[in-house]
Amino acid sequence: MSFSVFIYLSVTGLVSAVNVGISPATTTFEGVLRGGYSEKSVVVSADSEKPVLIDVEPRGEIAEWINYSFDNFTVSMGKPYSLKITANPPADVPNGNYTGFLRFMTAQLGEGVEGHAVSVVRTSLDLTITVEITDIEVKECMAYNFGVKSVEKGDDVVFNFEVLNRGNIKLKPRTVINIWDQDQLEILKSQEFSDKEILPTTRGNFSLRMDSKSLELGQYWADVSVIDCYNSQTLTFDILEPGALKAEGVLLGILTNKTAEVNTNVPIEVSFKNIGEKDVEAYFKGKVTLGDKIIQVLETDKMNVPVSSIEIFSLFFTPTEPGRYVISGRVFYSGKKTFESSTVLEVFSKRLAWKSLLLPLVYIALMLLIGFLFFKIRKEKKLYTDKLRQIKK
């Protein structure tokens, strides 16, 4: 009897179980309005090859406010589950912090043993949830990932972007799109949108369509401003002939030394990439400015840039006075132009640096030392000569 118990104890110690985890271990829904909405997620993972069934159960004073995407699901190694949790507090709850748990419980991990008293183990992990109820409305959002594609004449121009609602109220972000001519001198078309609604703490994809019927073939610029989020971006697109190959290029950058001395030749390299569907002839046109003053106009010869290749336009500039120079410009190609790019060059006046003085000073010191040695040798030589003469006598 005692022998058999000993074996059982050892076995129990060695029995490996499924290890389940939740990340994060706590979560807080900050600044949720009464009757409002807030969303978070928690990742449930396991180290078992075999799928583990997980049951979800809310607990505590906020149990009725907490909703989640599924009551149960399975996780296994390399296949974690991201559970969306939402807090929907009632409209009559007072301001304050409320806590509760979301319990993630595994199914039974083991089985009984014939003739034994066995307790099968289940594990549970409690996600501590705090909901902060407030009556202060917060309107905050962020718009990003702006994009537009060139279209054939007659098709709608589609502007895409994403909006993250960081506040605690539902949001219909007001968006204004202004379409400019190629030289960005005149607004040709303007439209305002505010249709799609985004819940607090969630993100939404926006695809806004604008009619292109009144636009001729060519390149256009568009300012997309998401007014409520204080985000805007300038984009460019083409109205193409049906079936036409698209010419498109990007100015990758203007490269030069960060610093230079007055009267030195400063090289400038402009990288341009053809990302369109046909070869283009391109050239760079720009300027060097110091304060409000244009110091030099830069222009290169035309170069043929094949599809998917990068060409470098090389220029030189020789600053004649110190200061902070701005080198800016665009690449022109196939009747189009890229976004403007710029770089800064700091120019210093030439000075006699301590470094360059150091070596001459060392030389002077050595010369003085040699002079002193010379003097000593002469003196000693005279003494020895006199002594030898006396010995000789």
Next chain:
Amino acid sequence: MVYFNFFQLSIFFLEAALLFFLFFLFFNIISQIAGADVGENVTIKSELEIGNVAPIIQNIDIEGGTINLNPNTTKLVNCSALVVDYNGDSTIQNVSARLFDNSFTYASPDDNNSHYTNNNCSLDISYGDENTVLASCLFNVWYYANAGTWNCSVFVLDLSNISVSESNTTQVLPLLALSVPSFIDYGVVNATEVSNENITNVTNVGNVMFNLSLTGYSYSLNDNLAMNCTLGAIKNISVEHEKYNLTLSNNSVLTLAQADATYTNLSSTTAVGKFNLDYRTNDTIQDAINATYWRIYVPLGVAGSCQGNIIFGAVQSGAS
């Protein structure tokens, strides 16, 4: 006489050498000062450094901004850097990276809790154009890596030995995870006796300290039973007959009264015990284990095979 001539000759050569050295220094100093460009009429050097431009680290991304660790194992974290070298991507000699807890430094020694090094990140030169390379710096981050802000610092060296470094931060999220055996086997226990002590280890396989909650049931939650049995007149064991101690062991043979005095009765309602099992800090030994001690009393009228359920729960405790 010979000695005198030799002495004179030596002095002559020494003086000649010193004079030569003096002239050498004099001309050198003149050329140095002339080269120092104090006047206007000097030759201007054209500094065509563009042939050897430094690489540029355009962007560092670490798992999209947050790292969810995996319980009891590693998580492969990719700190990817977009590197541009206008001399061509083939001129990038090496990319290395260090991923570390922000309260430590780049130079801190490697430690699974706080600091990881990858001296040779993999380079994808087919990414982007001929000047762009995508460096993937992979780290196997252990489940017990400190939760909080981490820094990934990427160091790029090109063939001209020009180097640049950039860094970005990410959040390692707290991971609440526990490991327990899949069952507690009390063995063969005679009716009216208390079983021998069963030692069940609880291991923290996450990166936050936790307390333990315990619940027992037989058929369904809150049924006040510890086990149901196949034979006997009663066929079940009440939940309070299953007992635990989270700190002290007693391996002697005990009566029910003695067991009641030493152990806490299991309950059908969740009881949270102060366990404070901290996460692992030793890279070589698993030091995040605590033993729990279990016994069961089998009352009269129960026989055969008995089986019940215990729920081991973890809830984050203290500041980790």
